[in-house]
Amino acid sequence: MVIAIDGPAGTGKSTIASIIAEKLKVVFLNSGSFYRALTLALLDSSVDLQSEADVVDFCKKQLLEYKNSHLFLNGEDVESHLHDDRVSANVAQLSAIVEIRHLVNQRMRGKGKKTRKSKAPALLTRQDTINNKTVHQNSPQKRGV
Secondary structure, three states, X not given: OEEXXXXXXXXXXXXXXHHHHHHHXXXXXXXXXXXXXXXXXXXXXXXXXXXXXXXXXXXXXOOEEEEOOEEEEOOEEOHHHOOOHHHXXXXXXXXXXHHHHHHHHHHHHHHHHHHHHHOOOEEEEOOOOOOOOOOOOOOOOOOOO
């Protein structure tokens, strides 16, 4: 089972989702964390952030995994760095790239599929998860708020 919470930026999706996930003891996947981890990787690399093609190519090569409710980037737990000032200052630039949005959606779908196969529930947050059907378009139930 996959539970998706939809809503515009800044409405508390992640806050509510983390509380619900903790109470239900389910995996919490947040697309914002994916963008932040990719931004962190880019800032630590020598990739030219002005070259959209280089940024997309680099991001496609990054391994993102959730373990024990922590996001791992290429095997390293980066959860404590996702809200560093330098990441916050640059994440919007990355998330504005359409190909990166598609990549994050693809990764979210992949994590959701893994969760469904294992029968472990997951809770996802992302803007337009439900209304635009971008992440889990085959979900049997969809309810917007």
